Amino acid sequence: MNHPLFKISAVVLPIIGLLAYGKVSGLFDSRLEAPKSTYVKPVPKDWVLAQAKRRADIADHIDTFQVNYDHFANFPVSETNGIPLIVLKLLPEVAPEYWGDEDNFLSVMGLFHDERLVGYPFPRGIGFTGLVRKDLTADIDYASFTCGGCHIGRVRLPSGEFEYLDGGINSEFNVIGYRERIVQSLNKIYGNETDESAKKQLVVDAFLTALDKVEAQDPNYFYNNYQYDGRVFDANYEAAQIQLFKNDATDIIAEFVTHQENVYASWVTLTEKLYPNIKDRINSGFAGMEDAIGFNAATAFQTFDEKMTTKLIAPLVMPASHGVTDIMVVWDQDSHDPVWNEDETRLINGGGQWNGHIPLPMYKNIAAQITLGFDNIDISVSAHAEKVLQKLPPAIYPFDVDVDLAKTGQQLFKDNCADCHQPNNGRVYSIMGTDMGRAKVAGTVITVGAQASFAGDANCSPTTTIEMEGKQVQPCAEYKGVSLVGQSKQVMLPPRVQNGYNALPFPGLWAQAPYLHNGSVPTLYHMLVPNERPDVFVKSQLDFDTQLVGFKWELDNWDEQEGYVFDTQSSPSISNAGHDKDITLDGKTYKLDWSDDKQSVWALLEYLKTL
Known part of the structure; x- marks a missing residue:
């Protein structure tokens, strides 16, 4: 299972040839779309019972x-x-x-x-x-x-x-x-x-x-x-x-x-x-x-024969942009996954990563395995992960919730957030003001290399057979009932149609702090009140700020035994700009900056705790 980002020299020259003759356009005709309806998760009537049920559901799911x-x-x-x-x-x-x-x-x-x-x-x-x-x-x-x-x-x-x-x-x-x-x-x-x-x-x-x-x-x-x-x-x-x-x-x-x-x-x-x-x-x-894609590409570049012309190869193999991101949650993958269009020729209504460039869940898992830098990976791990994660319930907010205030926040969410932050929304947004580095990291060579290898015999082709729970299965043979034979273009979508970020759904949003793709905003309060976002804060602490909704972040009284200082102004790659101005989409204006309406902020925060 030799991966192209480590053996990428085998595909670089053929790709150059394809580009020269303009024959790759057929590889780049997939685009994920947005759902046609809007769903808003209701606030539970009894929060204590809701907590107990979710915990039981998680335990039952893992047991199953x-x-x-x-x-x-x-x-x-x-x-x-x-x-x-x-x-x-x-x-x-x-x-x-x-x-x-x-x-x-x-x-x-x-x-x-x-x-x-x-x-x-x-x-x-x-x-x-x-x-x-x-x-x-x-x-x-x-x-x-x-x-x-x-x-x-x-x-x-x-x-x-x-x-x-x-x-x-x-x-x-x-x-x-x-x-x-x-x-x-x-x-x-x-x-x-x-x-x-x-x-x-x-x-x-x-x-x-x-x-x-x-x-x-x-x-x-x-x-x-x-x-x-x-x-x-x-x-x-x-x-x-x-x-x-x-x-x-x-x-x-x-x-x-x-x-x-x-x-x-x-x-x-x-x-x-x-x-x-x-x-x-x-x-x-x-x-x-x-920075998973960048790391793999750099490793591929490092393995090239020193006699090769690095000035030619480096721009093709190395990403043109930084791509450091926060690790994502992987529960409730069904809310991220795409479906087929009516004639079953392309994927719509789904995303997955920050910009949805790898839409199929099996290949998302394979890409994550390859990030660790091995020539050979165990495909069965990805197949097992797909099975358990598809409907794994998200972690429930473990603290108290004001249910009445959350119901007020539910309507605010419906009016201003829900249209974009839908389950299975594959639309990408490039107008939010966030740093665009991660959206640009997978260039043409990386994309074609992934399409050729992820779905090839080196990793998981439609005919790849593995043993799972005592049975011989082909985990990459089909997706949602549609054969993946000849569908390698679905493995990684082209950069030109994924030039932006998904508005991800919110299962277990409380536990996904800090926020934005690069983890540059410590709490949900600071997402809603951008003029109070701290430039410098502490990441990776384990205590929780139940008021502002995020893990403890203040520099004051930090004992340095847990977490580290994160300076969002030290590099464009970790800038905390974005999602900080009201926007108009399809003729409707959405409020993103709530700095002038703190009463609504507290209601929205209470609702977001319940997701």
Whole structure:
């Protein structure tokens, strides 16, 4: 399953030829549309009962789709790629200054221990190949991030306990920070050594020394004697894994070093080109944010033969614009998904990402897996995720709501917001005043490459067959009853028709703070009252501001133990401008700036809590 953004040189030259002869127009004839009617979710009569019912619905849904949920939440995105599990868990031994303590060592990058995952040897968000590999003795275990690493979040309740947000946003997760810490750990081991072979030998020695230490101390150090679905990761399993690792440690560790350094160097290449104002800051990553398409494109560029003419290739492969965004919620995917037009030739009435350029849910999931930088991904993870996420209920607002005030806000929402923020609205909006970088990031080469590969044999063609729950299935054979044979143009829509942002529906809106595509507005209050938006605030805290509706954001009294400072004026890519002036669409004026009507603001906020 070699992905084009890593093997993209194979498609660049053919695309150049197609462009030269003007033969790609047929690839670019899809456009998502807006629904024809307006829906407004009513306010529940009894908020306490509504909370209890939603929580029960979530639990019932996960129980019904437990196998699918496990793949989404806990399973690695690749069966053959990743970081060697033994290497991952030895990082705090070889470079403790860059990692947290003991089994909580990945907390520094925002992964946390979910109390519901009893006995698991890693925090939520790390999977390993032993969970899925058919022959448990065939290879060492590799670890990789799971879908749940990004999409299971949490909020702290007044009691100090956490409520978990399945399908929500892990606003603490910093994947770039993780990559930076690995490179820092390697540099610590290198010291002043400059010879490449000597440097790699230093790394081999450091990890083998650490391995001998922990092996002598605890026979269950790596797996915690974990068991899952009849698989037992006990001391015997661990000893066998250690021996497999030692048998080929030099090559395993050398490959790990090369891959990690190249991956991080790719990100630095991207930031120097697209984030010159904040390149030093963004090289450490923003928790809860990513530039997925840019990262993949930069990695592809980094792998080109140095003899190739980079001046020709770079403008084609590297994005022309920055594309850093907040991680999105993925619950209730059915409210985002498109449908077919009457003659079943193109997709309408749906979106999905910030600009809806990947409309089909299966391929949205595949794109997310590929973001992690592997040549080979496990397609079944995407298929399981599609199944569990389609109708996964959004997290319910866990605090009190003034139902009467919310009913007043419901009418205000209907009059000013509902026409755009509809379920399955595929229309893109380019007049909102927000930074347009993310809408422009997927250029022609990236689009054609994705169309060719996502729906090709390398990833998931209509004939790709996988095993799911004991059955052989073809997850990319059709969509909503329509064959996807010959429909690769639906995989990623062309930039010229997606030049803007979706007005996304609002299931679980309260938990999606901060707001705008780039997470630059801390609360819903500041969305409605743009003249009070702070230029600088704290992101990724877990306490909640129930008055303004967003996670705690004030710089005052911030104890620096949680979250980080976010300066929206430091780069156009994270500007907090936009959605701040009244607009007229199709002859109707919509109020976006409520600064002169605070009474309505409080009513709207109360209603938005209930979605």
